[in-house]
Amino acid sequence: MLKDCLEIFEAELERTKKRFGDSDRLILDEYILADGDYLVVEKNGEIRQCSVRMDKKTRTVERIPVDDKLYERICFYDYHSRLVSMDKPQDTKKVIHSNSYLAFWVKWDSFDNGKLNEEAIDRYFDILKDPREKYKKSQDRKMYDYIAKKIGEVDQKKLEKNREWIKGHIFGLDELELNRKNYLKIFFAEEPKLYVQEEQRYVMTKIFNKNDYNVEIDGQIYGLSNDNLGLNSKKPYLEKKTRKMTIPYLITPEEAIGQRKFFDYLMNKANAGETDIFFDYDEKKIISKKRDQMVEGDFSGYFLKIQKGKELEIHHQDTIVDYKYFLKKKFLYRNVIGAEDREGKYKEYVNRQGLQEIVNEVFYSKWLTGNYFTPEDEMSIDGELKRILIWSREAVFAWLYKGREVGMDRILHTVAKNVIKESIKNGYMGKVVQQFNLMCSFDEYFGGCNMADRYSEIREKLRDKINCRGEQIIESDEEYFYAVGQLVRYYISLSKAKEKTHSLANPFFNATSNEVLQTRLKQYFMKYNHEIATRSSRFNYMYGMVLGYELEGKIRQEPIIAGYLSNSLF
Template sequence: MLKDCLEIFEKEYRDIGNSLITDNYVLSEGSYVLVKDFSIIEKLEVSKGNRDNTEELYSKFSKLDYLSKLVDMNKPIDDKKIIHSNNYLSFFIKKENLRPDKNNSIKLTEDIINNYYDVLLNPGLKYDKKKKEIFDSMEKKYGRTDENNLNKVKVWIKNNIFTLVEDVKKDKNYLKIFFDEEIDIYNIESQKYVIPNIYNKNDFNVTIDGKTYGLPNNNMQLNAKKPFLELKTRKKNSTPYLIDEDEVLLQKAFFDYLMNKASSGEELVYISSEKGIHRKADIPNEFSGYILRIKKGKELEIHDFDTVVNLNTKIKKINVKFVIPIEYDKYGLNPSLEVGYINNLKKLEKTIDTIYFNTFMCNSYFREVKEINLNDLILRDILVRNRDGLYTWFYKGRDNIVRQTFSNYSMEIIKNSIKNNNYVKAKEQYNLRIAIINYFYGGYKMADKIKYISESLFEKINSKQTQCIQSDEEYYFAIGQLASYLISKNKSSKNKNHSLINPILNARNKEKLMLEIRKLFKKYNYAIDYGSKRFDNLYAMIVGYEVEDKKINGDLLIGGYLYSNLIYTKREEKEDE
């Protein structure tokens, strides 16, 4: 798959070059200085709040910074790892290494500066035989580094570096100095460093027909600590795979491109031979290709690499209705759930995030559990257990996991909302749940079922003579209604505590259910008017019904509990509804 992605990336990279990377380049925090004719002409302080890549100076520093950075912190020019740049036209150093420490010593010394420039002029001082051969071929191709200019730069750095650090922002970030030179010169000096260091280890390199092949450094590590990656059956060369210089440079550019996206906070990249490269915010309506989940670490980390087939952000309409009526005015709240059609994955994701997960879902797909600052630990647990399935649906277009699990965990969330007295939230969650389940299973018409049951039950509780419950579904809806009514009689506090329904929600069979209903009745019967026809009819019908299916229908029980209580509902209101 990586090779396919490289081929797609190559099409754009060959046309645009490094601009594909540097146009949206993210500079690390620190102080940037541009020197021309050995005088400082520009300074730029880069922080999290100051990263305007449309600014001309920012753009210039981006191009120079990209060509001056190390391939790997383990492959520095400076053996002491104090100086972090790769050519004589740039000088990268942490500011703390320019200031006295608690022992009044400074890490950057004149010897380190001299050694840095000596190695750049004569890499034979540092490189082994194979690396030196590669460098010599680069020098033969591009010419020898301008020794006179290099020495002038070295003298300027020695004379100015320690005073310059006092003139920039006082922090522990980088001080990066660039000497104003043509970008082609920067590119040449960068190549002289990059090519000898781009392979994982030059000991693995082989030459075939005058071409060098080696193990890439970006997505493969092979050393004495990781011998299990070797192909022991290959006698002459046990490295897993080898690529030539052109491909390794392309692969480096690709990983630099991805690293830049990760530095920008992007986590997902879509790559397609037909559609090109997209971020998650602008994927086309119909997409087939690859998805990469990336993260910035010490190097680029690819946490997921998968094939996407026929991802369509447009979906069959999900019809959201207020099956359970919600009196927002009564509670002084504004609706969070929008009634109507949802016809694309992005809107559905946002709706599920808002209604079920208090807007924590979208930002928590890939976070460590301890980093999810969701105070409701039950809700956080449900999110962590089910986020992979939701991510797979919204970003890979595969809903098979959610299709199997949504019914259970959405009901868990609704129960949790009721227990936490989030009564309106629970109603919104229930209404959205019905819409999504109907989307998945088609003929599952809970909305019609609740409408029919509520109307039938309303007529029965208003009857002069006690009627009979006709089905298990009507029975469990009636149980929810009765529980709602009894809890409403709680006079112990201004706000009704919906956690009183917990024992009923936790009941595993009809016997336990009726035991909890009787407890509620004994607790609050003092507040029920003697001869209350509606209550008497409802309670009598429930007591007199024998369920056929021993499994409790939690859907309709909670539906009955959340539905407007029919005992309190006037006939005119029911007709209006």
């Protein structure tokens, strides 16, 4: 699937090249600098500076001064001066983090702890002066020779000039107004071609996971990808043991460079908070969204869930076929048992975005969208809601983002029942009503009946029966359970306890048989009958009908909860 995504990325690169004359603009236009101070040393010796800070809440970059042309230059220099990873530095002691003599990156902490000194500066430039001396292994030397033939040798004159500038200025920057936080990055103004050339000198020797795995076939070098893949003696399970060549994935250096650009592009998106990446294989384009946003339109292609870590991390990937943003059948969130609707929740929802928002808020208390792929031990919630979320989130994500509806009626109903019980236990009755209404609305959406009309009908029948004289009977299991819920709520209202909690109703919601239900009703009657007047005809009729009814089917919690939540008929 990675190759399929790369093909679409290459199509985006080609479009960018046709539009701007430079395919790297696709990456550089969204490139985000790390927090720190940036200096550009012009050829005439002038120093130009820029300080950068990322506002993590708004995901926007603040820079001083606001000089777009200088900022663009720095982005270019920075992009082409990066290490592949901190495990593959030029400076063996990892004090200096840039990759060529055209740049000098160091953390401000290294000034305070003494790690940055003349010895460190010389160590860095000495390595760059004669790169072959660094590559003792034959495979490493072969990779260096491979690129050196194409780009030539290091310009020793420029290297020494930059070394002397660093030695003469790096410890005397007090006259500059610098933030002195995180990084200090110094760049020497040169033609873009030279920056790219010196980056290639470094990257080509580090682009593969480990050059020991490289093989040469018909004069072409192949190596193991370094992106989201590691292979070493501690990970023998990653090898393909059934093959003569056990290395799982071999690519050419050119393919590795293209793949690196792809992961650079994804890292830009992760830095901007756009962690849901959709690859449209019909239109050959890439759509990036923030974690709770969806593709607005029809879509078929590939999906990557990414996150910024020490490197770009892919947490989830899948193929999506025939996704449609607008629902084939509108979802109506009904006010089934009556509730205040100050926020206008009870309405028609026509697209998946709206559906996700209401599910996230009502069923998951806004914990769903940010935790589709969060590891269990990193979640900030505990208890029943965490259990429900872990159990259901994969299926809910597949339903909302991939259009897979199979089994969702059962899953959402189970989620609803559990969160309703939890809300009742905690006394969140306003939330319970919303959750119950949403559960009934989804039951109807997936093929059930209109429960708003059904409960209204049951309620009117019971009202008539307890208000008229003469013998009356309950006519259905649903009517029976609804009446039980009404009795339970009435009993609890009679309690004299200082703290009356709705968890008193849990024994009825959790009853597994009608015998248990009837026994508990009798227990509550004995407990609270001193508060019930003998002339309470409505109660007498209701309780009499409940005691006299013979249940035909199994216990159902939903109508009990509906009766419990509805206004009292007494």
